[in-house]
Amino acid sequence: MERAIEHRPRGNWPADAAGDSVTLDFHDRHRRRIRLATDGGNAVLLDLPKAIAMADGDGLKTEAGAWIAVRAAPEALLDITADDSHHLIRLAWHLGNRHIPAEIDAARIRIRPDHVIAEMLRGLGGRVVEVTAPFQPESGAYAGTGAGDVHDHGHGHEHHHGDGHDHGHGH
Numbered sequence: 001m002e003r004a005i006e007h008r009p010r011g012n013w014p015a016d017a018a019g020d021s022v023t024l025d026f027h028d029r030h031r032r033r034i035r036l037a038t039d040g041g042n043a044v045l046l047d048l049p050k051a052i053a054m055a056d057g058d059g060l061k062t063e064a065g066a067w068i069a070v071r072a073a074p075e076a077l078l079d080i081t082a083d084d085s086h087h088l089i090r091l092a093w094h095l096g097n098r099h100i101p102a103e104i105d106a107a108r109i110r111i112r113p114d115h116v117i118a119e120m121l122r123g124l125g126g127r128v129v130e131v132t133a134p135f136q137p138e139s140g141a142y143a144g145t146g147a148g149d150v151h152d153h154g155h156g157h158e159h160h161h162g163d164g165h166d167h168g169h170g171h
Contacts, residue, residue, distance in 0.1 A: 001035070003045045003063045010057030018059065018069040025075045026101070026112070026135040029054040038068060055136055072134030078118055080109040081127045091126045101137035110135065 020038040028034070032051040036044050044062065054060075056072035082088040085106070092109055095102050100117065103110040111117065112135065118128045 001043050001045050002066070003047045004036075004060035004068060005047055005063055006061040007048055007052050007054060008059045008061065010055060010059075013059035013061070013067060015057070015059060015067075015069060018067045020066075021069040021071050022060070023071040023073045024054070025073045026137070029070065029072065039071070044068065053139060056134055072136060074132045074134055076113050077131050077133055077135055078111050078113055079129045079131045080111065080121055081107065081129075082125065087125065091121055091124060094120065094124065103135060103137045110137075 020040040020042060022036050022038050022044070024036070030051060030053045031046055032048050034046050036046055038044055044060075046060065054070045056070065058070040060068040060070060062068065080088075080091055082091055088107075088109065092102065092104060095109065095111065095117070098117070100111055100114070110131075110133070113130070121128050
């Protein structure tokens, strides 16, 4: 089986040289080692030195020197909108306080489905709509340092960082 051993971000690899592609959801684009099926039907082992959060348009180089394009698969998501930018910023604050991966632009916030969070946002006056689209959340302040991980805590409660809650995950 072919091994993909190098990752390059969009714009830093010869995209026109891609001989195949892999279409992955957000979760499967954050890996170090996994067997993948390419869109062309080939098996490839992703075998990187460390886990990396891949984005749509990134490239993977195989041991043989071939390039594979990374594509973001459409997945079930929630689009959150608000009455104005101030309201949207307040909703973003509540999501950030819960460490929820979020894709943010000027008019909306996009998150993975979570009925508890959706109800909280509606309770705060946000509009929440189910959509299917590729998901590329913000990478966060600690991206690339090994200090953070791309997942939420799943607490279901509010807390302040000074209350003895250390955010330990046990994994």
